Amino acid sequence: MPELAAPLVEWYRENARDLPWRRPGFGAWGVLVSEFMLQQTPVNRVIPHLEAWLERWPTPADLAAAPPADAVRQWANLGYPRRALWLHRAAVEIRDRHDGVVPRDVDALLALTGIGDYTARAVAVFAYGDRHPVVDTNTRRVLARAIDGRSQPGPPSRRDLEAMTAILPDDVETAAVVNAAAMELGATVCIARIPRCDACPLRDRCAWRAAGYPDTGDERRKQAKYEGSDRQVRGAVLKTLRDAASHAVPLLEVVPDWPDPQQRDRAIDSLIADGLAEASDGLLRLPA
DNA sequence: TATGCGTGGGT
């Protein structure tokens, strides 16, 4: 296997974006919040919301003391609002189980609501500087191309962690940079649609490039159509609740003109089941 | 392992 770490590190030193969570002393809580927001939401949309969030809730205990409704409202239009609920639960867990301090141990992080393989290691590495493989969708694409000679990565797998571990240097600080560099390269150069191989530090050792850019197919599942979907109704219902000045909306006034009333009612039920809404006395509201 | 889960910008 070609040596990938050295060119990645050199490239990252020159080309890393200046992002808020990379500032020295940003703090583990800030990193954790940023990672929650970055789960499936682009960087540029996250930044303003992250800053507002941390200004309002500078510590896990501050968020834990607020009602979940405030978290869901502050989440605004970032998407996947369950993440707001999960982040709030994680804050409560951090307060109750870790004395209000974001844990450093990967297994302790994994035990928090809303934190999986990626986020746990991202916090341990980027907030605390420990040595673990951090693998996100960008890294998986970079490794799939550079090492496996494929155009796109397959579905996420635990093998991804092993593949990243294989290129991680022993030095702790350099290992963190390699993790960040692989993600950054995938986010800005080795992008999904039209990669900018002329700007890639791995171009001379990339298996995919060497093989002539074969289209190996895309094993990832396609996103379901959004128009007319349950997700779209859920989003409309939740937006109504977020925007309600009175913090409660008569059920009859919740997305009243949706073309499929039964679908809308199912969506309301599912939001209640998820803990994102509460119903009483014919009113719907965010969770207190 | 496969599926459901928001929202908006890019092409």
Next chain:
DNA sequence: TACCCAAGCAT
């Protein structure tokens, strides 16, 4: 215009 895509997670 219709896709495609985005630092995943829980079930």
